[in-house]
Amino acid sequence: MDSAIIENNYCRMKLRIKDIYVKVIYGDEEFHLETYTNEYRNLMMLLYDKIYIEGFGECKGMGRCGICMVEVVETKNELPHLERYEEATLKKTGVINLNSRLACQILVNEVLQNATIWIY
Ligand code: FES
Numbered sequence: 480m481d482s483a484i485i486e487n488n489y490c491r492m493k494l495r496i497k498d499i500y501v502k503v504i505y506g507d508e509e510f511h512l513e514t515y516t517n518e519y520r521n522l523m524m525l526l527y528d529k530i531y532i533e534g535f536g537e538c539k540g541m542g543r544c545g546i547c548m549v550e551v552v553e554t555k556n557e558l559p560h561l562e563r564y565e566e567a568t569l570k571k572t573g574v575i576n577l578n579s580r581l582a583c584q585i586l587v588n589e590v591l592q593n594a595t596i597w598i599y
Contacts, residue, residue, distance in 0.1 A: 501591050504552070505530055505598040516588045522596070523547045523582035532598065540583035545572040547582040553595040558585065 497513035503526065504510075512529050519525040523536045526549075538544035542564040551558060558580065561569070565584045585591070 499587065499589065499592050501525075501593075502595045503530060503598065504595070505532070514587055517586075519587045521583050522549070522585040522587060522591065525587055526582055526596075526598065530598075536583060538583075542568055542581055542584050545569065545574075545581065548572065548574065548579055548599050549582045550576060550597040550599065551578045551580055551594060552597050553593075554591070555593055556590045558590060 497515050497518075499514045499516065501512045501514070502509065503512060510530055512525065514525055519528065521540060523540055526532060526547075527535050535547055536544075537546040540547075542562065545568045548569070561580075562584055565581050568581060569579060582596075
């Protein structure tokens with residue numbers, strides 16, 4: 480077999496390995512989710528798909544409604560800084576907790592590895 484094909488197949492397999500682990504606390508339940516980089520557009524879509532949360536993400540990820548607000552309880556990696564709309568929406572909801580974020584504004588990548596997320 481051609482080495483380029485082997486390498487290409489290896490890359491595809493590597494991309495599909497669920498190597499991002501996220502612990503989610505929602506109500507009295509704890510969920511252990513596994514995914515990989517860019518499997519979902521953002522954390523909101525991951526949470527919506529794996530843990531069906533009614534009404535989660537009312538503005539469909541525009542960062543305007545604040546319904547997808549979560550608290551990043553623990554993370555070993557630094558999350559990206561708040562974008563302008565995210566900061567404005569969080570202020571509008573009266574949130575002063577620095578760990579509160581909009582799930583729709585957090586990309587699914589290695590930054591989420593071993594993070595613990597609490598859903599309000
Ligand atoms: S879905 Fe509306 S702010 Fe995230």
